[in-house]
Structure formats: C-alpha cells, structure tokens
Amino acid sequence: MTRIGVLGLQGAVREHVRSIEENGAEAVLVKWPEQLADVDGLILPGGESTTMRRLIDRYGFLEPLRAFGESGRPMFGTCAGLILLAGEVVGYEEPHLGLMNITVERNSFGRQKESFEADLSIKGVADLYNAVFIRAPHIVAAGEGTDVLSEWDGRIVMARDRHYLGCSFHPELTDDHRITRFFIGMAEEAKASLANL
Ligand code: GLN
Numbered sequence: 225m226t227r228i229g230v231l232g233l234q235g236a237v238r239e240h241v242r243s244i245e246e247n248g249a250e251a252v253l254v255k256w257p258e259q260l261a262d263v264d265g266l267i268l269p270g271g272e273s274t275t276m277r278r279l280i281d282r283y284g285f286l287e288p289l290r291a292f293g294e295s296g297r298p299m300f301g302t303c304a305g306l307i308l309l310a311g312e313v314v315g316y317e318e319p320h321l322g323l324m325n326i327t328v329e330r331n332s333f334g335r336q337k338e339s340f341e342a343d344l345s346i347k348g349v350a351d352l353y354n355a356v357f358i359r360a361p362h363i364v365a366a367g368e369g370t371d372v373l374s375e376w377d378g379r380i381v382m383a384r385d386r387h388y389l390g391c392s393f394h395p396e397l398t399d400d401h402r403i404t405r406f407f408i409g410m411a412e413e414a415k416a417s418l419a420n421l
Contacts, residue, residue: 235271268305
C-alpha cells in the first residue's frame with residue numbers, strides 16, 4: 225500500500241491523516257527524520273510557517289526534508305507547508321526548503337479576509353472545488369515548467385512543479401478528498417518509476 229507521511233510538528237496534522245485514510249492509503253505521522261525513509265510521499269500541513277521552521281531546525285529536519293524531495297519522492301505543501309516548499313518567499317532573504325520553483329507571499333489576502341471560502345476550478349482535479357483559505361499565502365510567480373492548476377481573484381492558489389505540489393488553502397478541512405487523492409496518485413506514480421530505476 226502507498227504510504228503517505230504527514231509532517232507532524234505543528235498545524236492541521238490529524239485532518240490530513242484522516243483525508244489520506246479516507247482515500248484508502250496508509251498515513252504515517254512523521255515526528256522524526258528517520259521515519260522519512262518509510263514513506264512514498266510527504267504532506268507539509270498548514271499552520272504557522274515560522275513556528276514550523278523553528279521545530280524543523282530543533283528536530284534536525286531541514287536537510288532530511290531537502291534530501292527527501294531530491295530523492296524524487298513527492299511533497300505536497302498546503303498553506304504554511306506551501307511557504308516551506310517555495311524557492312522564494314517575498315520579504316525573506318532565504319527560503320525554507322527552497323525545493324519548488326515558485327515565489328510565494330505570506331498572508332496575502334488582507335486582514336479583513338482572515339479566512340474565507342471560494343469555489344475554484346482545479347486543472348486535472350475538479351471543475352468545482354470549495355476551498356477554505358486561512359491567512360493564506362499566494363503564489364506570486366510560477367517558474368519555468370511549473371504548471372498553474374488554479375487561480376482565484378487573479379492570484380495563483382495551486383501549482384505543480386515536477387513532483388512538488390502546493391496550494392494556498394486547506395484541502396484537509398472539508399470532506400472533499402479529491403486533492404489528497406490526486407497527491408496519492410503522484411506518490412503511486414513516483415513509487416512505480418523509482419522502483420524501476
Ligand atoms: N499565515 C501562515 C504562515 O505564514 C499560514 C496560514 C495557514 O497555514 N493557515 O505560516
């Protein structure tokens with residue numbers, strides 16, 4: 225069975241575990257870097273990117289997470305997780321993991337819109353998808369080869385760059401598990417092609 229890890233340091237961890245299990249895959253709560261060896265794909269959840277980064281440093285996760293991505297296994301960053309994955313973060317000199325070829329901006333939907341829902345069309349995933357945004361970042365620029373999967377209000381809110389998937393919103397907070405299903409599919413494909421190397 226395909227095993228999907230959820231980085232379990234902070235944020236909406238349980239909800240991702242539930243969504244993975246609803247899709248019939250095995251969920252692994254990743255608390256230690258050694259556990260990365262046993263998963264086929266990894267979700268970086270939403271929460272607070274600065275807090276998550278502190279915990280990543282404290283538990284020695286930074287290099288193991290980069291190595292995980294560089295091994296070709298898929299990673300999916302949602303909200304704060306998208307900020308962790310990005311190659312560039314507006315206003316910061318250094319990115320966190322810096323793996324995905326995108327530039328993100330934090331808290332970019334304005335204070336009056338701390339949280340809101342929007343109906344999105346997501347290329348290859350859903351014609352109509354009700355998304356929950358909470359103090360959400362957006363993708364300011366998508367690099368060469370990056371596929372823009374969804375936009376809202378003129379801003380990119382979901383994209384895929386090779387085996388990296390990222391979205392501004394929280395796909396784990398509703399009962400619509402199609403985005404998690406899509407990511408599990410990416411992990412299944414990568415597992416099959418890495419096994420053939
Ligand atoms: N604003 C948060 C951050 O910068 C992200 C919010 C979220 O993950 N819901 O990390």
